[in-house]
Amino acid sequence: MLPKGSSPRTLDLFEYTLTVPSPPSDPASASARPLELAGLSDAQLAQHxxxxxxxxxxxLQEGRGKRPELETAARQASLSLKRLVPAPAKQGRSIRAGRTASLQEGQRKAVRAALLAGVAPAQVAKHFGLSLATVRKVLEEPA
Incomplete structure (x- = not known):
């Protein structure tokens, strides 16, 4: 009879034993997830x-208290998406057109003073970021 606590068979250190792989844990299945996403079509990926x-x-809108994990993930996703999506090309004419319509009185006075001081209209336009036509309109306006 064997003493209590001893196994029926003592293993040799150099003996080969067959091991059965254990099922993957959660972190391992999370690393397998990108492989599943890689196999999706663009339409399927966009849908997901x-x-x-x-x-x-x-x-986030439900408001069940603070959700720091979701808020952090949303911020990081926002930053990533801003880097992925190219910014629309700036159109100088449309920006300038918006500026000319909303010239403030102080700007008008500064443009007029520069012109009356003898600064060339092209230099005034460049300095203030205005079109040459706008500078000329300011000059033509009554004081």
């Missing part, structure tokens, strides 16, 4: 992305 954004938005 939309669903994910809707769910995050819904959870």
């Amino acid at each position: 992305f939309g669903q994910l954004l809707e769910e995050v938005q819904r959870r």
